[in-house]
Amino acid sequence: MLDLYYWPTPNGHKITIFLEEAGLAYRVMPVNIGRGEQFAPDFLAIAPNNRMPALVDPDVDGEPIRLFESGAILQYLAEKTGRFLPSEIRARFTVLQWLYWQMAGLGPMAGQNHHFARYAPEKIPYAIDRYVRETRRLYGVLDRRLAESRFVGGPEYSIADMACYPWIVPYRDQQQDIEGFTHLKRWFTEIAARPAVVRAYAAGARISQGGALDEEARRHLFGQGRP
Numbered sequence: 001m002l003d004l005y006y007w008p009t010p011n012g013h014k015i016t017i018f019l020e021e022a023g024l025a026y027r028v029m030p031v032n033i034g035r036g037e038q039f040a041p042d043f044l045a046i047a048p049n050n051r052m053p054a055l056v057d058p059d060v061d062g063e064p065i066r067l068f069e070s071g072a073i074l075q076y077l078a079e080k081t082g083r084f085l086p087s088e089i090r091a092r093f094t095v096l097q098w099l100y101w102q103m104a105g106l107g108p109m110a111g112q113n114h115h116f117a118r119y120a121p122e123k124i125p126y127a128i129d130r131y132v133r134e135t136r137r138l139y140g141v142l143d144r145r146l147a148e149s150r151f152v153g154g155p156e157y158s159i160a161d162m163a164c165y166p167w168i169v170p171y172r173d174q175q176q177d178i179e180g181f182t183h184l185k186r187w188f189t190e191i192a193a194r195p196a197v198v199r200a201y202a203a204g205a206r207i208s209q210g211g212a213l214d215e216e217a218r219r220h221l222f223g224q225g226r227p
Contacts, residue, residue, distance in 0.1 A: 002026040005043060005054040007033050008204030010107065010166035011070040015053045016203050017162045018074055020196035022081050030207050071103040074159040084158045095153035098145070098160035102167065106142070109134045110167050113174045132175045139168075139181050146183035165191045 004019065004026050006012045019026045031037045031052045038050045047054040047068035055073045057065040057080070067073050075096070078085035086092045113131035116124060142164065145152060153160035168188055171178050178185050191197055 001058070003029050003056040003058065005029045005031050005046065005052050005056075006204075006207075007031050007052050008201075008207055009033075009052075010110075010169070011051075012053045013166040013169075013200055013204060014070045014162050015055065015073055015077075016200035017165070017197055018077050018084065018159065020199045020203075021162070021194075022077065022083055024077070024081070028203065028207070069103075071099055071163065074099065074163060078159050084162070086154070086156070086158070091154055095158045095160045098152045099163050101141075102160070102163040106135075106138050106164060106167050109138055110170075110174050114170070117175060118173060135174050136176060139171075139176055139178075139184060142168075143181040143184040146187045151187070161187075161191055165197070 002019070002024060004015055006016065006028050007030065016028075018024075031043060031054075033052065037043065038047070038052060043052075043054070044050060046056060046066045049068060051068070053070055053073060054066070054068045055076070056067075057076075065076070067076055075085065085095055109131060112127075113135045116127040116131055120127070142152070149155065151157050151161050152164050165188070168178075168184070169192075178188065
């Protein structure tokens with residue numbers, strides 16, 4: 001039984017999607033990031049960057065494997081199961097480069113987009129415009145990729161799709177018009193309809209997100225809480 005330290009965010013959803021797709025037994029260990037649970041010593045022992053998700057595989061050659069960073073967790077699970085990551089070198093690194101593209105580009109830029117447009121106490125037009133535009137550029141990169149490939153990593157569904165999809169789900173919050181990205185919309189609709197994806201999001205919906213974003217949550221989420 002895998003222990004998944006989780007909260008229903010785009011990075012958290014990546015891992016529940018994989019686990020549901022692969023049919024792996026897992027136990028959700030909620031980490032309420034709005035109440036500072038990511039700073040608990042037990043969690044920091046697994047995830048020193050105080051970010052979720054994190055994963056513990058309790059018995060690998062007689063001892064546990066503890067993982068943080070959603071991209072690393074996806075790659076570990078793919079290698080553990082032999083699924084959703086090709087073995088042939090060219091196909092494998094095509095998937096991995098799109099996984100890393102999401103980790104380095106789409107996720108951080110969309111995250112800054114969310115922050116400055118929705119959560120920052122001061123609306124800074126330059127910052128909002130910068131991140132909305134950069135998010136739009138990245139949507140364009142993904143749209144062009146999907147014009148030539150059914151899935152992000154190639155002809156087969158992979159961890160690259162699992163990584164990217166949750167960051168497209170809140171496209172309205174990112175001030176993006178998905179109708180303007182024909183190939184991205186086609187892919188997005190297909191992924192959204194997968195039964196495992198539906199189950200993954202249902203699992204997240206069962207976890208309370210703590211209501212409104214109050215001042216305590218702001219301190220914990222936006223770097224004003226514990227160091």
